[in-house]
Amino acid sequence: xxxxxxMAMTKEEVLEIALTAGKLLLCNGAETYRVEDTMLRIxxxxxxxxxSAFCTPSVILLSDESLRGFSRMYRVTNRTxxxxxxxxxxxxxxxxxxxxxxxxxxxxFLNERLNKPSRRAYVDVLCSAVAGGCFAVxxxxxxxxxxxxxxxxxxxxxxxxxxxxxxxxxFWSTTMAGAIICAVTLGFQHLITTTSMELxxxxxxxxxxxxxxxxxxxxxxxxxxxxxxNSRVGEAVFLVGxxxxxxxxxxxxFYH
Amino acid sequence: MxxxxxxxxxxxxxxxxxxxxxxxxxxxxxxxxxVGFGVYIYFMEVLGYSSMLSNFMGTVALATxxxxxARQYKEPVTVFSVPGFIPLVPGLPxxxxxxxxxxxxxxxxxxxxxxxxxxxxAIALGILLVSxxxxxxxxxxxxxxxxxxxxxx
Numbered sequence: 001x002x003x004x005x006x007m008a009m010t011k012e013e014v015l016e017i018a019l020t021a022g023k024l025l026l027c028n029g030a031e032t033y034r035v036e037d038t039m040l041r042i043x044x045x046x047x048x049x050x051x052s053a054f055c056t057p058s059v060i061l062l063s064d065e066s067l068r069g070f071s072r073m074y075r076v077t078n079r080t081x082x083x084x085x086x087x088x089x090x091x092x093x094x095x096x097x098x099x100x101x102x103x104x105x106x107x108x109f110l111n112e113r114l115n116k117p118s119r120r121a122y123v124d125v126l127c128s129a130v131a132g133g134c135f136a137v138x139x140x141x142x143x144x145x146x147x148x149x150x151x152x153x154x155x156x157x158x159x160x161x162x163x164x165x166x167x168x169x170x171f172w173s174t175t176m177a178g179a180i181i182c183a184v185t186l187g188f189q190h191l192i193t194t195t196s197m198e199l200x201x202x203x204x205x206x207x208x209x210x211x212x213x214x215x216x217x218x219x220x221x222x223x224x225x226x227x228x229x230n231s232r233v234g235e236a237v238f239l240v241g242x243x244x245x246x247x248x249x250x251x252x253x254f255y256h
Numbered sequence: 257m258x259x260x261x262x263x264x265x266x267x268x269x270x271x272x273x274x275x276x277x278x279x280x281x282x283x284x285x286x287x288x289x290x291v292g293f294g295v296y297i298y299f300m301e302v303l304g305y306s307s308m309l310s311n312f313m314g315t316v317a318l319a320t321x322x323x324x325x326a327r328q329y330k331e332p333v334t335v336f337s338v339p340g341f342i343p344l345v346p347g348l349p350x351x352x353x354x355x356x357x358x359x360x361x362x363x364x365x366x367x368x369x370x371x372x373x374x375x376x377x378a379i380a381l382g383i384l385l386v387s388x389x390x391x392x393x394x395x396x397x398x399x400x401x402x403x404x405x406x407x408x409x
Contacts, residue, residue, distance in 0.1 A: 029275075034332065082276040083338070087331045119276070127274040134267035138260050138293065139348050198355065202348040206267075207274065211342045215334070218380050222387045244354050251358050 009046055012070060013103045015062060018042040019072045020110045021089050022053070022060050029081040031216045032056060033223035038093045045096045056228050057235075078167070081212050085113050121161040128207040129154035136203025144195045145203065148188040152204035156180040171242040177208050178246025186254055201247065208243055210236040257297060264293035264343040271339040281335050284325045288340035292318025296344055307371065308378045314344050315382025323390045333387070341383070346375040 018039040025035045036053040039062055043051040050069075054061040057079070063071035092109070101109070132153025136145040156177040163173065181204045189195045217232030268289025272282045296314030299305045305313075322336035349372035356365030 029334075030332070031334070083272075083281075083332075083335045084276050084278045087278050087281070087335055090332050091330070124274060127270045131267045131270035131274065134263045134270065135343070135347070137263040138267060138343055140260075198348065198351055202351040205351070206342065206345065206347050207271070209342070209345050209347060211345060212275070212338050214376075214380075215338055215341065215383060218383050219334075219387055222384055222391065240350070244350070247351070248354055248358055251355065255358060 009103055011048060014043055014046040014048055015070055015072050017106055019062050019074060021093060023074050024085055024089050024110065024113050026055065026060060026076050027079055028085040029079060029212055030086050031219045032225050032228040033220060041093050042096060057231050125154060125157045125161060128157040131207050132204040135206040136199050139199050139203055141196060141199040141203065144192055145199045148185055148195050148200040149203035151188065152181040152184040153207055155184055171238060174208050174239050174242040175246040178205060178243040179250050181205055182247045182250035205243055210239040260297060261290050261294045265290035267343060268339050271342050275339060277335055277339065281329060281331060285336045285339045288318050288322045288325065288336045289343050291321055292340055293343040308374045311344055311375045311378040312382050315341060315379045316386055319383055319386035323386060341379060344379055346372040
């Protein structure tokens with residue numbers, strides 16, 4: 001029964017499914033070795049074993065090794081983080097043959113994930129505000145620091161969400177976030193002078209630290225993807241640099 | 257200390273939400289974050305170890321726990337480990353270093369910066385160690401399975 005359905009799918013369709021799944025994974029923040037593994041697993045489950053996949057943080061290549069085989073490529077330009085999609089695609093790739101879906105059903109499942117509307121911005125803003133406030137307490141602050149860091153993260157994230165329509169580069173937006181956080185903290189300290197400057201700023205900037213890029217880079221290194229590892233860790237260093245420049249500019253103006 | 261751990265839990269859950277983690281994995285990832293931070297602060301403040309070693313131990317604890325949860329809930333490890341290790345990231349030393357450098361105290365600023373880099377490296381080493389071990393565990397399991405199949409045939 002199952003084997004009949006496997007035969008019913010052409011090579012092009014299998015490659016299309018595998019590439020779309022890989023695209024979803026890479027755009028939503030998976031490690032590159034996971035993208036490659038998933039694409040190869042999908043192809044193997046559908047009976048294509050002579051397939052090679054190569055993936056870096058910005059491009060996916062998927063190709064049949066035979067001389068007249070098909071080859072697909074996808075260039076990734078913007079990446080976000082959505083762990084729900086990652087876990088859904090993970091489940092999907094393991095249960096591909098058990099679920100007995102045909103090509104159209106699978107593609108509609110994948111396209112639904114691909115065209116997923118982004119969540120309302122206020123949830124993101126609120127989450128980062130709560131996280132920033134809590135980190136100020138974790139670092140040793142009191143209620144003043146909690147309030148100030150909450151406000152700092154809230155305003156900076158709200159500003160970035162407003163600007164998101166213009167698709168700013170990630171470096172530029174973290175720099176702006178750092179500057180806003182620092183300005184808010186300085187203002188708060190002006191009102192309540194006992195507020196600790198360093199605890200507040202350090203707490204509020206936590207949501208902008210590139211933890212995802214850093215861990216993914218390290219996990220890529222472990223899997224032997226040195227190019228991806230280098231570029232992800234490089235991205236993390238670059239973003240921290242942006243954040244520091246933003247804060248340092250405002251502080252420098254203030255100290256002057 | 258307990259208050260700090262509770263706030264680390266809340267912050268990790270908020271982070272999970274920020275990264276669009278699946279609803280049912282939010283609480284486990286909060287536990288991962290709280291355990292990692294708890295181990296870190298226990299080593300640092302109760303046992304008096306250096307910040308680098310405490311970071312390393314905290315990361316090993318949380319990475320192990322997230323590998324465990326990943327198998328338990330059948331999710332990618334990233335879902336738990338990425339929000340979980342955020343409380344350990346050395347944001348405060350980084351800020352201090354930058355502040356000192358702006359105030360023209362380069363010597364002190366650089367020494368704090370090196371401290372922050374060492375902390376980040378300790379975290380990296382913890383993640384590398386545990387995910388490397390997890391990979392060995394996974395391969396050894398498949399090898400055993402293959403051997404059993406060969407013996408069965």
